[in-house]
Amino acid sequence: MAAAPRPAPYRFQRIGADHAPGQEQSQVARGLRHVDFSHGDVSAFPPPPEVVDAVTSAMRDGGRYAYSPYRGHPFIRDLVGQRLSAFTGAPIDPGSEVIVTPGTQGGLFLALSALVERGDEVAVVAPDYFANRKIVEYLEATPVPVDLAYRTRGDEAARLDLDRLRTVFRAGARLLVFSNPNNPTGAVYTADDIEEIARLAAEFDAFVVVDQLYSRQVFDQRPFTHLRAHARERCLTLVGPSKTESVSGCRVGVAVAPPEIVDRMEQLQGIVSLRAAGYMQAALEPWFVEAEGWLDQRIIDHARIRDDLHAVFGASADLGTRLTEGGSYLFLEVPAAKGRIDEFVRQLRTEAAVTVTRGPEFGDFPAAVRLNFSQDHQAAVDAARRIVDVAARW
Amino acid sequence: MAAAPRPAPYRFQRIGADHAPGQEQSQVARGLRHVDFSHGDVSAFPPPPEVVDAVTSAMRDGGRYAYSPYRGHPFIRDLVGQRLSAFTGAPIDPGSEVIVTPGTQGGLFLALSALVERGDEVAVVAPDYFANRKIVEYLEATPVPVDLAYRTRGDEAARLDLDRLRTVFRAGARLLVFSNPNNPTGAVYTADDIEEIARLAAEFDAFVVVDQLYSRQVFDQRPFTHLRAHARERCLTLVGPSKTESVSGCRVGVAVAPPEIVDRMEQLQGIVSLRAAGYMQAALEPWFVEAEGWLDQRIIDHARIRDDLHAVFGASADLGTRLTEGGSYLFLEVPAAKGRIDEFVRQLRTEAAVTVTRGPEFGDFPAAVRLNFSQDHQAAVDAARRIVDVAARW
Incomplete structure (x- = not known):
């Protein structure tokens, strides 16, 4: 008997990835x-030349780098924790609050999987990175759009529709996910908006996942406000060297979050991919300390x-x-x-x-x-x- | 208001990864x-020295390797498809039947996610690799054990309880997942058992995921039977250089499966991790063609x-x-x-x-x-x- 095409699990019907970027x-x-x-x-x-050197050295010293705890090498998390603490303006315990993931995409999937229950409503910004919505759909939850008013004149800042966010939280959503700088518009959130997001999260006992993949590349000396400086216990920050630093080919990203969320992400990483490639974690060694x-x-x-x-x-x-x-x-x-x-x-x-x-x-x-x-x-x-x-x- | 610990989604309650190996x-x-x-x-x-050289070269030639389609570089899939076709004794179309994943673990997660619907019963072998059961649980499906009789005397082969497998299929399970050689016992399945698994899969219109991670390392000239040579349309084979070849630190694995399953895995990979690290895919270039x-x-x-x-x-x-x-x-x-x-x-x-x-x-x-x-x-x-x-x- 010939094999019939097997029906896709229900989760797949929801994500609709037919136009996946870069797959054309x-x-x-x-x-x-x-x-x-x-x-x-x-x-x-x-990439910074130090990255190629660091990974090559790690491969030649395989015993130290090949295997790591699922959340990443302790010595890498120590380095990254210190640097991200200085960068984001809030303390980080590298032992409990940091996880290295296979790219920031890997971190996003783990984060939303760790936070979203089936049937939840999740606030997503429009426009924003396509995978935010797709992962929420895959988890059989419902993305609820909150507009970013980005079609502004001249120097006017883009603003998030905070009234809408309040309404969405009031209606029961307990999670917001967004990117800052915004993907795809390149808008940087104002300090006011970030602080108000933190305030609303506290008011409604909500949690926020913020993808700050491009937060080292801000133009015109514009100030950048790190959400975690205002909502350390209520936010998960995704960062990594894939964009500005051109290290996407290494697939290493970092998530910083409260310990119980990191624990859960690690537990899931143990069945999804085990760990970011042990050797590639060395690509984080020169991160934030590139040549002058x-x-x-x-x-x-x-x-x-x-x-x-x-x-x-x-x-x-x-x-x-x-x-x-x-x-x-x-x-x-x-x-x-x-x-x-x-x-x-x-x-x-x-x-x-x-x-x-x-x-x-x-x-x-x-x-x-x-x-x-x-x-x-x-x-x-x-x-x-x-x-x-x-x-x-x- | 202080942040309360957030309840874990229901999926997490099922996997119980408290004793994750290697995390002690x-x-x-x-x-x-x-x-x-x-x-x-x-x-x-x-690892074979060629692996370190291949990855280092790839990193220095970043433009060609950094980004790939989610399913992996076409030139890598071509190489791997040819070699695995010869190795497994059944033809492979590298364009449609091969996907490169972040380690075989990544492939296993994608495979089961692509095949298991919530509420399904899934036949798993006991004993077998812990993640088989955990991923099934995570997908809110039910693992149903099928015993491998491995406590045999002397040279006697370990045998799968095929009557039990038939019963499980008859009761509605449509998927079997197992490793060959068996993890943890090191037993190699007999040709008779593999052929009967293929026959039962055809009889019940079932599908089989087989993890052959250690299939290049068989001792005492023992014959090894590749399931896909008997059930190409009904099986997904997981392989990779992480074990025998010591390339685990690169996190590259390969899945070979019918096109519609590979399509679905790629769709999911697009939100889980995008791709195996572009540079690390070069670690597959010397695979199967190591020095004499x-x-x-x-x-x-x-x-x-x-x-x-x-x-x-x-x-x-x-x-x-x-x-x-x-x-x-x-x-x-x-x-x-x-x-x-x-x-x-x-x-x-x-x-x-x-x-x-x-x-x-x-x-x-x-x-x-x-x-x-x-x-x-x-x-x-x-x-x-x-x-x-x-x-x-x-």
Whole structure:
């Protein structure tokens, strides 16, 4: 008897990952230099050289690095705990409050799995990182959107709809998950908004997962407020060297959270993947202690690309965007009518040799695309001009 | 208001990972060389040198390796698919039937998540790898044990209780998960049993997940039967270089399965961890093409340790074991009365400087411990003698 296709468990029906970013396979236009804006280009912005050295050394000294407790090597957690404590402005006990995960994605999955019960309502920001919503769905809970008003003029800050958040908490949600700087818009939350999130969490006995993956890359000396400095007992912070530091290929991330949440994440990590690769945990050794000026230069380089792309897109009557405040993402409003975004994205690939991530991945954004501008500077600018041309033809 | 401890989601109540192997923290006896039998010693048996070179090169050529499709680099899947096709004796389409995962553990989690619906009954072998049962519990399904009769005399093969498997399938289970060679006993399934498993799967339209992590390390020229050669459409095979090849520190594993199952696993990998570390996937390049004689020597070295430990334990009236046929595990019956295994294990640590994994992790085995004997040969033999001494005092 031939095997019939096996039905997918119910959990799978909920996540709908058909358009997973970075997984696009369609034909790219020939004769043009393809720019894949779905993630950063590590050839244009390589990892700090110390990272390659640290991992190579760890592999040659396998006995010390190959195996670690599920939550990560104690000596790595000590280093990371000290540095993140200084960075976030709140103390960290590395023994109980830190877990190293296979990338920040691994940390996000463990965190939400450790916090979300089936049937829960979970506040998610719109727009925000697509996996927030998908993991909540996978856990058979319900994501409830809270808008981030990011379409502001000039220097005006993006603001979270805090009245809505209060309503959602009042209606029973006990968890908020969001990214700061925001993915996909590059907006940085104001100190007022972060403090009010902390206050609401305390008022409603709620918990907050904040993905601060890009929090080392903030432009224009803008102040950045760490939620955990205001809500240490009620928040879980996700960070890691995958973005600004271009260490995504190592799959190491860090979560900082109250001990009972870290315990639970470790318990789950023991059946999901055991641990972040033992050797790769060494990639965290140079983190936050890169060579003098390394981070500043990286921020300057990205600010320049940002400014040039902003100028190119700003000159087009067909496109709209907002100056990125932190991180390498730019959210571009495009002239694709509702329901035609897939066609627009495909045309960018086939005619402009450009890969972007479609707006609907981030919520109800049918006419937007996300670009990661951590690319070769000139290639990115040239690609931006081609995007303008495609948009002009719509 | 202070944050109250947050209740764990229901899923967590089911997995009970309090005794996760390799996570033991209690004090070790001083003055003795500690032998950690909970996993292999990669200093005693290092990875093939080609692995370190391959990963280091990949990191220095970041653009090609840093990011891959969630299911892994196409060029890695091509290599692996060809080699595993030859190894398992059944064709593999690398484009649709192979996924690279963060270790075989990552593959096991994705596989069971892709196949198990809440409320299902799932046939698990007893004894077998603890995570099989724990993941089934985590998915809110029910593991139903099927005994492996491994306490055989002399050369007699261990046999699966196939009548019981038939009964379990008849009662509604549609999935069997097991390891071959068996973890923890080191038993290798007979060709008859594997073929009958395939037949029963076809008869009941069931599916089988087989963890063949140690299938390259079979002793005494014993024949090994690959399930997928008899049930390609109904089985998922987990393999990887973490054990025999000592590449556990890279966290790369491989699953081979029908396309619709691989699709589903990839979809889930996209939210669980994105991908096995891009650079670490290069560790699979030298896999199955190690230097001439490398694998043979490794098998010989392990067979010698096995023989010596078997002699030490066999001379004790207080201990019982069975000659390992494949892999590096040895399951030791110890004189700990029911309910006292934790005390026995603790005493091994404090008095004999030996860490082992407790039998109850593998099912209802209250008076057994598992040893991974991939250790420094002399240190392992010395440690075995100390285990005999501790047992003699009980």
